[in-house]
Amino acid sequence: MDSSRLLILFIVPVLLDLLAPAGAQVNDATCTYTADFCWRCSNIGTYEDGGSYQKNLNTLLSSFSSNNQTNSGFYNSSMGQDPDKVNAIALCRGDVSLNNCHACVNQSSPFLFTNCSNEDEAIVWAERCMVRYSSKLIFGIQEDEPIKYVPSLTDAIDPQKFDLVLNLFLDTLTEKAASGDSLKKYAAGHTIMQESTTNQTIYALVQCTPDLDKQNCSDCLKGAVSKIPDCCGGKQGGRVLKPSCNLRFEATLFYEPTADSLVTLPSVKGMVKLNKSKISKAVIIIIAIVGVVFVAMILIGILISLRVRRRWRKQKLENDNSDDSSLVESLQYDFETIKSATDDFSDANKLGQGGFGAVYKGRLPNGRNIAVKRLSKNSEQGDREFKTEVTLVAQLQHRNLVRLLGFCLKAGERILIYEYVPNTSLNHFIFDPVNRGHLNWETRYKIIGGISRGLLYLHEDSRLRIIHRDLKPSNILLDEDMNPKIADFGMARLFTMDQTQGDTKTIVGTYGYMAPEYAIHGRFSVKSDVFSFGVLVLEILSGRKITSFRSSENDEDLLTYAWRNWKEDIRCQIS
Known part of the structure; x- marks a missing residue:
């Protein structure tokens, strides 16, 4: 953890504790161990009752719960045209039968409609399936938020050793799941925690949405595993739920027996207590020989890797261009639409003027309010670089960031479209x-x-x-x-x-x-x-503003004013 993160994590809790009124709490939806459903509604936008978005959503989720064209338990599809286009994903647990999969999706969809009414984006995790929909593009993109934790109510018998074995076990399952194909990325099994007071059995499963590639699936699951100490450390069971992947572990079998298999791990005792003095002389000689060969081969390896890297970059660029083109297309707005939404960039709709351009309030044909930033025309950045940077920023998803909805390019015009935030600035x-x-x-x-x-x-x-x-x-x-x-x-x-x-x-x-x-x-x-x-x-x-003290007799700004008062307060306490 670098120093900036330490500073933020140290400063903010102290300030917030000072500011918080007595009894104040920050509320957040939580999931309980015995709950049938765990969900999260987003605040990216809303849709109207009876509107096109709602009709597209109902039709799309209904098709998932009755779709018999695949037995993989994974469904991803879109319906409608922007701005009423709905993208949805349903993922059933890898061991669940097709009938049980459809039943789970069929129960989860109405639950979303009830608890996330009129929201443009929502997700629900049930025990056997996950259902997710959004107005933004969600296919093939690793999403780590929102994240939910469901810890067991029971502590492990030997928490320290249990957590060590669990990490090794989940790493093994992660590698297996990430190596799956485009239909299923799932792995389950059990291992026996030996060399403890009792030979406890640990059952676990990990799963990704199959539209992720191997690297993104592995990254998503490893990130979930890293969260276990925070949510479920020392517990004999728990779940970590993300939009793109999930994991679960228990002391008892919780998935179908037909999906179970024994996973043999290296001896924990042997790894912890490895005695280097027992390494044989022959092994030392082999290590030395390998080192010499490595030094001799390193130059050849560098030349080969450079050649392979050039080929890989060229191939990756070709593949990325085809993938990015669909994402760029979904973010690009028609100039006439934006011109009409802002009443031809009228002064009456102008919200402000900054160093990079003016900002206007706009209203799309579907009634959604937007903020339109018309950039100044002195940028030296090319259209391709502009699209690339906009695509990256548009994928930033956090409730405390203003969301970039898209962009518009036409005849020298460069326009950014943001969500509209009604209460102006701080x-x-x-x-x-x-x-x-x-x-x-x-x-x-x-x-x-x-x-x-x-x-x-x-x-x-x-x-x-x-x-x-x-x-x-x-x-x-x-x-x-x-x-x-x-x-x-x-x-x-x-x-x-x-x-x-x-x-x-x-x-x-x-x-x-x-x-x-x-x-x-x-x-x-x-x-x-x-x-x-x-x-x-x-x-x-x-x-007070940072410069509000400059006209005082001490000619100081807010920082020196705060520092002087802090030192004087310390002196008073010491004296």
Whole structure:
């Protein structure tokens, strides 16, 4: 865990505990061990009763529960045309019969309609199946959120050894499931936990949606396994549920006996207590010979790998172009549609003006409100690079980020279409004498927590590490429930996950919120965003702008003011 994540995880709980009123709790839907269903409704949008979206959804899910064209237990299909197009997936447990699969899907679909009424996106996990639908593209994409945990109520007999054996066991099943074909990626079995007080049996299964490739399936399941210590550590049973994969383990058989098989693992005792002194002289000689051969062959290996990599990249580029084309097509809006939605970009619909262009409110033919950002025409980025970056940003899915719905390109016009957030930006509340009355301590608590979760997702949990570089109150939008959403990624930089910092000669952003190493030397990293986040928290707490103290006799800003008061308070406590 890098320093930025440590800073966020350390600072935010302290601030939130100070702000939270007595008895305040953050509510979230949970799943119980005995519940028949576990579900999550999304807030990406709603549909109208009796409308085209609802009709498409009903027809599509009904076809899943009666579809006899496949016996794999996996169904994925779409129905309708944008903006009423529905994408849906149903996945039954790998050992379930076709009749039981249809029965599970048939029971789960009405449950979604009841509990997630009029929501554009929802998911339900039952014991034997999962059903999911959305207005956005969901096929072949690894989704790790929402995630649900269902821990057993019973502790393992020997928790430490149980967890060690379980990890080895699930790793073995993960490799088997990820190697499955396009019809089924599923593995189940049992292993015996020996060398303990009793020979306890562990039963487990893992499964991915078959539309994932081997690497994404493996990544999804390994991510689920890594969550077990947080949710189910030391328990003799539990479930980790994701949209793209799931796993379950128990001390008793919970799947069909015909799917069971014994999985033999290496001796845990032997792995933990391996005595290096018992390695034979012959083995040492073999290791030395292998090392010499490796050194001699490494140059040849480099040449071969470079040639193979060139071929692989060329082939992958050809494959990716065909896959990305459908995703790009689903994100692209017609210019005339956007022009009509904004009343030809009229001033009456103008929400604001930024350094990268003007923002307008729009309304699509289906009644959905949108925010339209008309970018300035001085960008040197090509159309292909623009589409690639938009495609990446559009796949960012988090409740504390403003969602990018799509884009429009025509005759030099570059337009971004976002979800519409009704309560404008945070600075219209914390700095306004009238609107400030809406920000009680509980609301400020919720806003700070939401910003930190969104920032942590950009830094750690998204597919690419993203540095925002311009975190400030005007770039935090508030929805109708005063939930914060980070917006305006015009200055953001995309990193690979192993990249920690970057340098630039062009300093962009807002002074006062910039970390010193960025403002002076142009070095930016996740720490730069954490610095901006700290300034933002001080503004939310105090209701004062970063520069609001510059006219005082001490000629100080909010940071020096807070630091001076903190030191004086410490001195008072010491004295």
